[in-house]
Amino acid sequence: MEIPYKIYLSEAEMPRYWYNVRADMQTKPAPLLNPVTGKPMTVEELSGVFCEELVKQELDDDTRFYPIPEDILSFYRMYRPSPLVRAYCLEEKLKTPAKIYYKFEGNNTSGSHKLNSAVAQAYYAKMQGLKGVTTETGAGQWGTALSMACSYFGLDCRVYMVKVSYEQKPFRREVMKVYGASVTPSPSDTTAVGRKILAEHPGTTGSLGCAISEAVETAVSNPGYRYVLGSVLNQVLLHQSVIGVETKIAMDKYGIKPDVIIGCAGGGSNLGGLIAPFMGEKLRGEADYRFVAVEPASCPSLTRGVYAYDFCDTGAVCPLAKMYTLGSDFIPAPNHAGGLRYHGMSPVLSELYHQGMLEAVSVPQTAVFEAAEAFARVEGILPAPESSHAIKAAMDEAIRCRETGEAKTILFGLTGTGYFDLVAYEKFHDRQMDDYVPTDEELARYAAKLPKV
Amino acid sequence: MEIPYKIYLSEAEMPRYWYNVRADMQTKPAPLLNPVTGKPMTVEELSGVFCEELVKQELDDDTRFYPIPEDILSFYRMYRPSPLVRAYCLEEKLKTPAKIYYKFEGNNTSGSHKLNSAVAQAYYAKMQGLKGVTTETGAGQWGTALSMACSYFGLDCRVYMVKVSYEQKPFRREVMKVYGASVTPSPSDTTAVGRKILAEHPGTTGSLGCAISEAVETAVSNPGYRYVLGSVLNQVLLHQSVIGVETKIAMDKYGIKPDVIIGCAGGGSNLGGLIAPFMGEKLRGEADYRFVAVEPASCPSLTRGVYAYDFCDTGAVCPLAKMYTLGSDFIPAPNHAGGLRYHGMSPVLSELYHQGMLEAVSVPQTAVFEAAEAFARVEGILPAPESSHAIKAAMDEAIRCRETGEAKTILFGLTGTGYFDLVAYEKFHDRQMDDYVPTDEELARYAAKLPKV
Numbered sequence: 001m002e003i004p005y006k007i008y009l010s011e012a013e014m015p016r017y018w019y020n021v022r023a024d025m026q027t028k029p030a031p032l033l034n035p036v037t038g039k040p041m042t043v044e045e046l047s048g049v050f051c052e053e054l055v056k057q058e059l060d061d062d063t064r065f066y067p068i069p070e071d072i073l074s075f076y077r078m079y080r081p082s083p084l085v086r087a088y089c090l091e092e093k094l095k096t097p098a099k100i101y102y103k104f105e106g107n108n109t110s111g112s113h114k115l116n117s118a119v120a121q122a123y124y125a126k127m128q129g130l131k132g133v134t135t136e137t138g139a140g141q142w143g144t145a146l147s148m149a150c151s152y153f154g155l156d157c158r159v160y161m162v163k164v165s166y167e168q169k170p171f172r173r174e175v176m177k178v179y180g181a182s183v184t185p186s187p188s189d190t191t192a193v194g195r196k197i198l199a200e201h202p203g204t205t206g207s208l209g210c211a212i213s214e215a216v217e218t219a220v221s222n223p224g225y226r227y228v229l230g231s232v233l234n235q236v237l238l239h240q241s242v243i244g245v246e247t248k249i250a251m252d253k254y255g256i257k258p259d260v261i262i263g264c265a266g267g268g269s270n271l272g273g274l275i276a277p278f279m280g281e282k283l284r285g286e287a288d289y290r291f292v293a294v295e296p297a298s299c300p301s302l303t304r305g306v307y308a309y310d311f312c313d314t315g316a317v318c319p320l321a322k323m324y325t326l327g328s329d330f331i332p333a334p335n336h337a338g339g340l341r342y343h344g345m346s347p348v349l350s351e352l353y354h355q356g357m358l359e360a361v362s363v364p365q366t367a368v369f370e371a372a373e374a375f376a377r378v379e380g381i382l383p384a385p386e387s388s389h390a391i392k393a394a395m396d397e398a399i400r401c402r403e404t405g406e407a408k409t410i411l412f413g414l415t416g417t418g419y420f421d422l423v424a425y426e427k428f429h430d431r432q433m434d435d436y437v438p439t440d441e442e443l444a445r446y447a448a449k450l451p452k453v
Numbered sequence: 454m455e456i457p458y459k460i461y462l463s464e465a466e467m468p469r470y471w472y473n474v475r476a477d478m479q480t481k482p483a484p485l486l487n488p489v490t491g492k493p494m495t496v497e498e499l500s501g502v503f504c505e506e507l508v509k510q511e512l513d514d515d516t517r518f519y520p521i522p523e524d525i526l527s528f529y530r531m532y533r534p535s536p537l538v539r540a541y542c543l544e545e546k547l548k549t550p551a552k553i554y555y556k557f558e559g560n561n562t563s564g565s566h567k568l569n570s571a572v573a574q575a576y577y578a579k580m581q582g583l584k585g586v587t588t589e590t591g592a593g594q595w596g597t598a599l600s601m602a603c604s605y606f607g608l609d610c611r612v613y614m615v616k617v618s619y620e621q622k623p624f625r626r627e628v629m630k631v632y633g634a635s636v637t638p639s640p641s642d643t644t645a646v647g648r649k650i651l652a653e654h655p656g657t658t659g660s661l662g663c664a665i666s667e668a669v670e671t672a673v674s675n676p677g678y679r680y681v682l683g684s685v686l687n688q689v690l691l692h693q694s695v696i697g698v699e700t701k702i703a704m705d706k707y708g709i710k711p712d713v714i715i716g717c718a719g720g721g722s723n724l725g726g727l728i729a730p731f732m733g734e735k736l737r738g739e740a741d742y743r744f745v746a747v748e749p750a751s752c753p754s755l756t757r758g759v760y761a762y763d764f765c766d767t768g769a770v771c772p773l774a775k776m777y778t779l780g781s782d783f784i785p786a787p788n789h790a791g792g793l794r795y796h797g798m799s800p801v802l803s804e805l806y807h808q809g810m811l812e813a814v815s816v817p818q819t820a821v822f823e824a825a826e827a828f829a830r831v832e833g834i835l836p837a838p839e840s841s842h843a844i845k846a847a848m849d850e851a852i853r854c855r856e857t858g859e860a861k862t863i864l865f866g867l868t869g870t871g872y873f874d875l876v877a878y879e880k881f882h883d884r885q886m887d888d889y890v891p892t893d894e895e896l897a898r899y900a901a902k903l904p905k906v
Contacts, residue, residue, distance in 0.1 A: 376631050377604045425628075
């Protein structure tokens with residue numbers, strides 16, 4: 001069978017289930033802990049914040065396959081399947097014997113893979129009879145995805161957007177408004193925590209930690225609302241497995257077996273989704289693959305963090321999660337790969353990394369943008385800075401193949417497009433990009449402040 | 454055969470030729486005239502400005518099919534086939550018995566259909582051994598497409614960007630730079646015409662007419678360079694026929710016959726491409742369709758213009774074309790649907806309209822954005838303002854079907870995405886949109902200044 005340049009599954013071939021990699025892990029990720037009692041969070045405790053079905057998914061380490069509800073499948077058909085592309089032009093440019101494939105998740109208006117989980121979370125909120133959901137957003141990728149999903153299901157969507165992004169990145173804000181979301185610059189006077197912060201720090205431009213706190217407060221204090229999150233959580237990785245399952249179906253159809261699978265990793269939503277079914281095979285001893293997480297050198301949670309319980313948010317309102325972390329008040333240097341600025345890493349990926357099932361590398365930002373531009377020029381697509389971390393690592397792998405003569409098959413996740421990241425590209429063109437890397441002393445200082453569990 | 458939600462042709466099914474609708478027109482479009490001699494432009498005259506093969510295509514009213522060169526097919530495979538989508542959610546929202554389909558051309562980094570002709574023009578420049586091409590751009594859609602195509606073929610790309618857009622819309626400028634284009638704000642001191650304008654009007658923010666003049670001067674005064682244009686010309690409609698041919702192959706495969714085909718029309722590149730093979734059938738008497746051109750009420754060249762010879766540019770350096778025109782110095786009211794601000798209309802479409810083969814309607818801008826937002830909320834895609842003119846007309850047609858009970862099949866062209874048009878969406882949200890429509894007196898004043906041929 002001739003392999004097409006871009007592989008699109010037919011609608012009949014599209015996956016009808018999500019795959020829960022936890023079911024195949026012998027040692028499960030550590031449970032979320034209640035920061036007050038130090039005990040695992042219960043269904044009741046979590047249900048005040050999250051939708052019931054999502055709490056179930058969050059805590060379920062055993063169910064291997066979750067059928068995707070029909071309404072979500074219908075929504076997926078609006079922008080899925082995403083193409084699996086053979087990067088012929090990139091291979092030629094690198095003069096590599098390697099075969100490079102990428103799974104492109106940017107072909108939807110939200111511009112990234114975030115929509116895969118946004119629609120699931122909105123759906124379950126709707127099924128529970130809720131009025132709406134709240135969330136926070138930094139650069140706006142997650143908020144955009146969620147507003148699209150809420151618009152489809154007729155749910156109210158309240159987004160707290162870090163004030164500096166709200167003012168300096170007005171475009172994603174307007175996209176969210178197109179989809180009917182209410183977007184509030186954070187900190188705001190709409191919440192107690194926001195008013196407190198404004199009183200203590202008048203003129204503050206906000207932070208993700210503060211926006212999370214405002215979103216959670218709004219959810220728990222308004223009947224019919226729950227809080228939703230776009231990464232890190234087990235439920236998010238479950239939904240994002242649609243990326244990997246689709247990829248695996250496509251590769252199996254044409255008899256392609258990747259040697260190495262590469263993804264950028266901030267909170268882990270994309271990487272966890274892409275590798276899920278392949279990791280399942282590895283965990284069950286049915287096949288072997290190398291998996292590589294790529295993180296920014298400025299925010300190296302896997303490569304230089306500590307595997308410990310930590311808060312998921314700077315405001316410390318969320319449960320404790322065991323993960324590779326730099327400390328919940330670690331602030332990365334200005335780094336425009338917004339989605340990769342998170343201080344921790346998905347507990348699932350953290351545990352897999354801890355078990356040696358997953359490798360990790362960190363890359364400096366200027367090199368990432370060089371790779372992004374080289375990729376754009378030959379493959380056409382303008383990549384998001386986050387995605388470009390994976391491009392950089394894939395190119396490095398392909399260059400090593402050129403040197404060794406190995407014809408490896410490399411698969412990487414191209415999570416999204418860079419249309420809303422052109423300020424960062426402009427800085428790159430103007431050579432004003434920041435390549436700061438935290439020192440060991442800095443990291444040790446943050447690590448010393450981790451909560452004692 | 455079950456019809457998929459989104460129809461993607463397989464690579465084997467993709468068209469391998471462009472269709473030249475002029476071959477089936479009994480009365481051909483009027484020839485371009487030399488403004489000095491008043492005689493038809495010769496191959497020699499045009500070859501100083503345009504590539505040789507493109508001049509041939511421009512003047513060829515007889516060849517029905519042009520095989521698409523293999524290198525262009527390879528490039529097309531990077532982002533084509535574009536999906537033909539059944540707008541189930543829009544139909545449901547409108548409660549219409551009509552079936553609505555749209556051909557979506559926005560799934561590439563340039564964000565629009567412009568790439569279909571950009572790659573062809575860059576290819577022929579490369580084949581002729583040229584060093585590079587020059588062009589002008591307003592909002593930047595065409596410049597972006599051309600820079601991508603030039604990057605692929607290793608051609609120098611010099612874009613003159615209207616100064617006000619260069620400064621106020623920096624994002625497309627940066628995309629062009631990612632693809633290695635040099636982008637000069639116009640007017641500039643790099644050309645004689647630019648220096649003259651700067652001396653006469655210091656502080657001017659530029660115009661498309663001035664940028665065209667600078668691009669043409671740069672092309673003719675630099676050995677190894679030619680000028681290229683993204684719309685209006687016959688050659689552009691020829692390349693854009695790939696949209697219509699793909700659509701027709703997909704519809705024929707599933708036995709779908711559109712009753713009415715709708716497209717936005719500025720210079721006519723998208724509409725001319727989309728309708729081409731269907732119009733061919735109508736011209737040959739093999740089938741009947743309704744065709745509707747949708748233009749902004751602020752710039753109504755077909756609905757309120759004059760069918761006459763006019764300059765293609767405000768600088769009057771280009772040949773005279775016979776077309777529906779508002780006069781080459783007509784300046785539309787501020788209108789953010791940038792690509793539809795052109796004073797004239799493709800000579801091919803003008804002649805077809807004159808023959809009664811094509812209808813035209815004009816729509817006010819606020820209504821266009823209302824349609825755009827309604828579409829985005831149910832169909833997911835954030836449409837470009839230009840494309841949204843077609844959405845508005847398609848929705849109106851579907852609403853009429855609801856009233857009459859007719860189950861018509863409506864096809865429209867969704868030319869691109871609105872990621873770089875969020876300033877316009879913001880104005881819409883802030884109710885600052887301009888719906889100015891020129892008066893009859895104004896239009897008569899411009900029409901009185903048309904050149905005497």
